[in-house]
Amino acid sequence: MTLDHLKSSLKPGFYAGIVALFISVIGMIETFSNRDIIHGVFSISHTFLVIIALITGYFSATRAQRAGIRQHGIDRRAEVVNAIAGSLIAGFVMGLFLAVLVVVANLINLRPVFVNVTPKLIDLLTFGRPSLAGSIVPLSMFTIVSGLGGALSLFRSDIRRLIVTSLLWFAFAGLISEVIRLSLSRLGVNVARKFVTTRGLTPLGAAVMLALIFAIVYASQRLRDRQRRQPDQSSPARKRAVRFRSWGLIFVLLLVLPWVVGRVPSDVLVLVGIYVLMGFGLNIVVGKAGLLDLGYVAFFAVGAYSTAILTSADQLPNIQLSFWAALPFVIGITGLAGLLIGAPVLRMRGDYLAIVTLGFGEIARFLALSDWFSPVLGGAQGVVKIPNVVIAGIELADPEELYYLIMFFCLITLFISWRLEGSRVGRAWVAMREDEQVAESMGINTIYYKMLAFAMGAMIASLGGAVFAVKLNTVFPFSFSVNVSITVLSLIIIGGIGSIPGVLVGAFALVGLPELLREFDEYRLLLYGVAIIYMMIVRPEGLLPSVRRGRELHEDEMAQDAWGKPAEVIPVPANPELSG
Amino acid sequence: MATITRRIFLKRFSWTGLLLWALRIGVLVIVLWGSISTLASGRYSASTWLALLIAGLAQGSIYALIALGYSLVYGILLMINFAHGEVFMAGIFTSVFLAEALEESGFLARHPFLTIGALLLLSMAVSTTVALLLERIxxxxxxxxxxxxxxxxxxGASFFLQYAFRGFFGSGFKVYPEFGRMMGQWNIFGANIQVVQVAVFLAALVMMAGLYWFVERTKTGKSMRAVSEDKEIAALMGIDVNRVIVITFAIGGMLAGAAGVLRGVYQPQGISFFMGFVPGLKAFTAAVLGGIGNIPGAMLGGLFLGVFEGIGPNLILQGLGIPAANQLKDVIAIVMLVIVLIFRPQGLLGERLAEEKA
Known part of the structure; x- marks a missing residue:
């Protein structure tokens, strides 16, 4: 028996090694080591490395198995040997990268160039033996963990799924242990301390959590299996009732959420809400009308600044409206700004439009910062002393209360986008996105509908801006960088363009999680970048695709997007605005 | 004559058309009014304008080198390589460490030209590597x-690269060392011209001439032109299209790396992970201005943008009574991009029409 097929394991190990080396050198490992999944036992950075090693082991094992079958035919015992050997080799290769890092860092001081290769990082990688000999530690450790990953591939698929999903949920619970701690401490500080500390779950808490998650995952899998065996044959009316009830349940959960989690998470929830709102708005522009707007932050800024100026006593002392009186003006001004920016830009081709809107986003910030406008916009100091919102005599000062304001706006926007979906306007947008020339020849005034999408997107962003202004009670130009546009864009791409649950999930994952885990902040845009590239290449429809979008994308199984057909397939000069 | 009248009067009336005309006239009025009132006020002498012009040319030649990367890739793949600004940043940000080390060891003071050579090599190598990885992945x-x-x-790649380099090298600002011999000034017609400005301009010109020769005279250049005309036919003619694309990205990366060193020598301050974003946007403007996909166009567009950016705020905005006009330098570049795209999307020299090839 030759061992040729084990070569196939080198590649996954090589890639995993590069990834592990990369996240070590850029400092992610060290940053996350301050937070534990299990207090004092297992940090988040270890979790990252272990997950990488497990995945590597799993993939290399299946690769080695397949290569073995190709060369030597089916043989159950050889398969087991191949899987284990393959994953061990891959893990060894991966560990080698980190071992080399440890050796190099021992011999030369890398810190003047690579600022994040600190003694602490080496300490972490070697589990406290930062000497030359310590380089054995990552080598052996990742070989073993990867071997475990390989062993995982030998389990029956349903058992494997159970283990993997439970462990992933457990890791997630560890990530958000801060929220768990804050919610539990409302029951009593002593109760909370038993299960969670500020650094992570306690061993007891971890055991309880793991058991709980295991039970839930097991139950839900059993349920799903049963459903698969006996397909649901209830009447459509009953199905609708079930769906209605589950949405109702989610709604009630959302209503009580701020009082469950407490003040700090509520503050995060308000921010998430603002991004959900902007996600809905950008979904109209990008998802429905197919216009890639990279300067969405400009409208957010116009909304925030106009709210600030109209309500604050400091700027334009003659005008001092209440939030509700100012709101129609804010929406109107931003809508106008949308038309103003849109009018010259919308005739451009899609990719030019993207870059030009990006430029407009930057212009908004430059103008807000400039001396020219500082008498009105306050320059670098921004506008301060924005009064809180008052509803029926109640001042919304706390994040728990502000949450309902943003939720109200979200629901309105949600209702609007839902009703737009099948309306004449919505169908016109879809037609335009699919093929502009055909749409135009069917009598759709494309410029009008593009302007409409742009202005609507702008107005929705202005609501987000208004809430942002009253949330912070101040506005600074620095809050309106290009990062906001990119965040909104990433969240709708990752959630699934045009999909409403996608926006919710995207906003929670991309905005909420990094706010709760401040360590993420530094690597936020790095991870968004990776996520965008990955989604575009592997899953352009997003995690939770909208039904129509998913169907459009998989018409033929080419990974393509619905902004047009690839130029090679349709050589007609279709759609000068969007497609090839 | 008849055709012109027909074009004006018989064209279907549309509000957007009217708006575009209003915009056209508005831009013209603002530019004329601003420049005339500045010139009439006599705030600046002719030698100041000359100095601004030379500074603009130096800045513009750096833009031009980056813009060539956009233009080359666009010419062949018809895509905007938005991450090209980060390719530029990668080169200069890496080379600053070598520059610091060489300065400390005293090598720089002894052999300034060898140092620049070494920096160019490193910066170009890093930028090229990043460009090739981008293409591949x-x-x-x-x-x-x-x-x-x-x-x-x-x-996505652009933001990934920015924050990856921030992770590698930290978020602080770095400074390029000073090159003694380049710090001098010449006095020409009463204007103070820095030696470094002339050097940067000349170096960029040499590189651009080299590129032009490469594309027009070598066999690889010929195959690049063929691929940009028609990928399929080029492949049928026995050209390895993948290889040509890789070479194109490599050339773009090399030019961006070289632009990085020139930028470091010319403006040593403010080298950080975020430094590629605005120059990238401006170089894209330059490429569009000259006609994207067009090599001489990108050179001309870069120089023009540099000069316009140097002179524009002082000439136009100050005349309009806007305070601290130089703060709005970046705004001018972006507004120019919008105006070019509205009124002449094919750019100054664009034989390749933006819509036609689309």
Whole structure:
């Protein structure tokens, strides 16, 4: 028996090694080591490395198995040997990268160039033996963990799924242990301390959590299996009732959420809400009308600044409206700004439009910062002393209360986008996105509908801006960088363009999680970048695709997007605005 | 004559058309009014304008080198390599460490030209590597996707690179060392011209001439032109299209790396992970201005943008009574991009029409 097929394991190990080396050198490992999944036992950075090693082991094992079958035919015992050997080799290769890092860092001081290769990082990688000999530690450790990953591939698929999903949920619970701690401490500080500390779950808490998650995952899998065996044959009316009830349940959960989690998470929830709102708005522009707007932050800024100026006593002392009186003006001004920016830009081709809107986003910030406008916009100091919102005599000062304001706006926007979906306007947008020339020849005034999408997107962003202004009670130009546009864009791409649950999930994952885990902040845009590239290449429809979008994308199984057909397939000069 | 009247009077009336005309006239009025009132006030002497012009040319030649990367890639793949600004940043940000080390060891003071050579080599190597990795990982799998998809990927890649370099080298600002011999000034017609400005301009010119020669006279250049005309036919003629694309990205990366060193020598301050974003946007403007996909166009566009950016705020905005006009330098560049795209999307020299090839 030759061992040729084990070569196939080198590649996954090589890639995993590069990834592990990369996240070590850029400092992610060290940053996350301050937070534990299990207090004092297992940090988040270890979790990252272990997950990488497990995945590597799993993939290399299946690769080695397949290569073995190709060369030597089916043989159950050889398969087991191949899987284990393959994953061990891959893990060894991966560990080698980190071992080399440890050796190099021992011999030369890398810190003047690579600022994040600190003694602490080496300490972490070697589990406290930062000497030359310590380089054995990552080598052996990742070989073993990867071997475990390989062993995982030998389990029956349903058992494997159970283990993997439970462990992933457990890791997630560890990530958000801060929220768990804050919610539990409302029951009593002593109760909370038993299960969670500020650094992570306690061993007891971890055991309880793991058991709980295991039970839930097991139950839900059993349920799903049963459903698969006996397909649901209830009447459509009953199905609708079930769906209605589950949405109702989610709604009630959302209503009580701020009082469950407490003040700090509520503050995060308000921010998430603002991004959900902007996600809905950008979904109209990008998802429905197919216009890639990279300067969405400009409208957010116009909304925030106009709210600030109209309500604050400091700027334009003659005008001092209440939030509700100012709101129609804010929406109107931003809508106008949308038309103003849109009018010259919308005739451009899609990719030019993207870059030009990006430029407009930057212009908004430059103008807000400039001396020219500082008498009105306050320059670098921004506008301060924005009064809180008052509803029926109640001042919304706390994040728990502000949450309902943003939720109200979200629901309105949600209702609007839902009703737009099948309306004449919505169908016109879809037609335009699919093929502009055909749409135009069917009598759709494309410029009008593009302007409409742009202005609507702008107005929705202005609501987000208004809430942002009253949330912070101040506005600074620095809050309106290009990062906001990119965040909104990433969240709708990752959630699934045009999909409403996608926006919710995207906003929670991309905005909420990094706010709760401040360590993420530094690597936020790095991870968004990776996520965008990955989604575009592997899953352009997003995690939770909208039904129509998913169907459009998989018409033929080419990974393509619905902004047009690839130029090679349709050589007609279709759609000068969007497609090839 | 008849055709002109017909074009003006018989064209269907549309509000957007009217708006565009209003915009056209508005821009013209603002530019004329601003410049005339500045010139009439006599705030600046002719030698000041000359100094601004030379500074603008030096700045513009750096833009031109970056713009060539956009233009070359666009010419061949019809995609905007949005991450090209980060390719530029990668080179200069890496080379600053070598520059610091060489300065400390005293090598720089002894052999300034060798130092610049070494910096160029390193910067170009890093930028080229980044450009090639981008092509391989982010763009190649999407070669046949609709054009907005690689653009979105490029945006993702751009932010990934920025924050990866921030992770590698930290978020602080770095400073390029000073090159003694380049710090002098010449006095020409009463204007103070810095030696470094002339040197940067000349170096960029040499590189651009080299590129022009490469594309027009060598066999590889010929195959690049062929691929940009028609990928399929070029492949049928026995050209390895993948190789040509890789070479194009490599050349773009090399030029961006060289631009990085020139930028470091010319403006030593403010080298950080975020430094590629605005120059990238401006170089894209320059490429569009000259006619994207057109090599001499990118050179001309870069120089023009540099000069316009140097002179524009002082000439136009100050005349309009806007305080601290130089703060709005970047705004001018972006507004210019919008105006060019509205009124002449094919650019100054664009034989390749933006819509036609689309």
């Amino acid at each position: 982010a763009y190649r799998p999407l070669r046949n996707a609709p054009r907005l998809v690689p653009l979105i990927t490029a945006i």
